[in-house]
Amino acid sequence: AQSVTQPDIHITVSEGASLELRCNYSYGATPYLFWYVQSPGQGLQLLLKYFSGDTLVQGIKGFEAEFKRSQSSFNLRKPSVHWSDAAEYFCAVGLLLSGTYKYIFGTGTRLKVLA
Amino acid sequence: DTAVSQTPKYLVTQMGNDKSIKCEQNLGHDTMYWYKQDSKKFLKIMFSYNNKELIINETVPNRFSPKSPDKAHLNLHINSLELGDSAVYFCASSQRGGVRYEQYFGPGTRLTVT
Numbered sequence: 743a744q745s746v747t748q749p750d751i752h753i754t755v756s757e758g759a760s761l762e763l764r765c766n767y768s769y770g771a772t773p774y775l776f777w778y779v780q781s782p783g784q785g786l787q788l789l790l791k792y793f794s795g796d797t798l799v800q801g802i803k804g805f806e807a808e809f810k811r812s813q814s815s816f817n818l819r820k821p822s823v824h825w826s827d828a829a830e831y832f833c834a835v836g837l838l839l840s841g842t843y844k845y846i847f848g849t850g851t852r853l854k855v856l857a
Numbered sequence: 858d859t860a861v862s863q864t865p866k867y868l869v870t871q872m873g874n875d876k877s878i879k880c881e882q883n884l885g886h887d888t889m890y891w892y893k894q895d896s897k898k899f900l901k902i903m904f905s906y907n908n909k910e911l912i913i914n915e916t917v918p919n920r921f922s923p924k925s926p927d928k929a930h931l932n933l934h935i936n937s938l939e940l941g942d943s944a945v946y947f948c949a950s951s952q953r954g955g956v957r958y959e960q961y962f963g964p965g966t967r968l969t970v971t
Contacts, residue, residue, distance in 0.1 A: 774956045785861070785947055785962030786900075793957055830898060836956025842913065843956045847900040 744769045746835050748848035755823050756856045763818040763851050765833030774836035775816040777807055780850075781829045789831075792816060803827070828855045860884050861963035863948050869969045870938055878933045878966045880948030886961070888912075888954040889931040891923060892947040894965070900947070906931050907954040935968075943970045 745768045755761055767773060774793050778786040790801025797809040807818045816833060833848040861882045870876050882889060890913075891903040905913035909925045920936045935942060945965045951958040 776959070778962075783964070785949075785964050786960075787962070788959045791959060832900065838956060843954065844913075845902055845956070845960070850898045850900075852898075 744835070744837060744839070744844070744846060746833055746846050746848040748831075748833055748851050750851045751849070752852045752854065754854040754856060757825050758822050761818075761820045761823045761827070761853070763831050763833075763853070765816045765818065765848060767814050767816070767833075767835050769814075769835065769837055771837075772809075772811060775807075775809060776834040776836065777801065777805070777816075777818050778832045778834060778847075779803075779829050780832065786832060789818070823853075823855055825855045825857060828853055861948055861950055861961050863946075863963040863966050865966060866964065867967050867969075869971065871971055872938055872940060874938050875934070875936045876938060876968070877935070878946055878948075878968070880931045880933070880963060882929055882948075882950040882961070882963075884950055884952075884961060886950040886952050887928060888951045888958070889925065889928070890949040890951075890960065891931065891933050892949060892962075894945040894947060896944070904931075904933075905954065912954055938968075938970045940970050943968055 747766045776791045777789040780786045789805045792799050792809045830850045864879045888907045890905045894900045903917050904923045906925045922934045925931045947965050948963040949960040951960045
């Protein structure tokens with residue numbers, strides 16, 4: 743069955759440190775890949791997306807993600823974390839199954855930033 | 858201007874009641890969605906409408922009935938509320954249906970059933 747795995751439930755980093763959030767998917771073909779961020783009490787906001795082409799994609803707020811087909815991964819990175827980045831991060835895939843499209847979200851990674 | 862708005866933001870009600878959550882988007886999008894986010898933050902799609910037509914209907918109890926009076930509105934009506942319905946419900950919209958389009962989310966409605 744198709745799935746999205748975010749193996750880290752919680753991550754804590756110091757402000758200014760680098761960040762990598764992991765995402766793996768299970769699907770026979772390359773799906774459409776997304777990263778969303780959810781600040782406390784807010785809805786989700788798109789950070790970046792990958793459909794095809796260059797496997798390193800840039801997003802908003804200084805985030806980037808790299809698609810690795812061999813590892814079925816789409817990890818999110820940021821070179822220097824700011825306190826305002828503390829939030830919940832969701833990886834999602836969009837895929838077509840039997841003529842119907844589906845969105846599947848990972849279970850999220852909660853990021854805590856230490857001052 | 859709020860792109861995707863939901864009302865109410867909080868909803869506390871008793872088991873067995875019927876309640877509705879309203880959603881409106883002013884982005885001119887064709888497709889709207891309802892998601893349920895449980896206490897563990899797991900986000901699962903419930904319904905999707907494209908131009909007022911139901912296109913995704915996941916395994917959801919038939920106590921949940923979406924209604925789309927026009928393509929800018931997608932309301933969620935829930936009959937005979939149960940404790941397990943307590944969650945945050947998000948409305949979202951996208952320019953078109955299909956996996957390549959970004960979704961814009963509303964702020965959520967926190968439903969508490971007592």
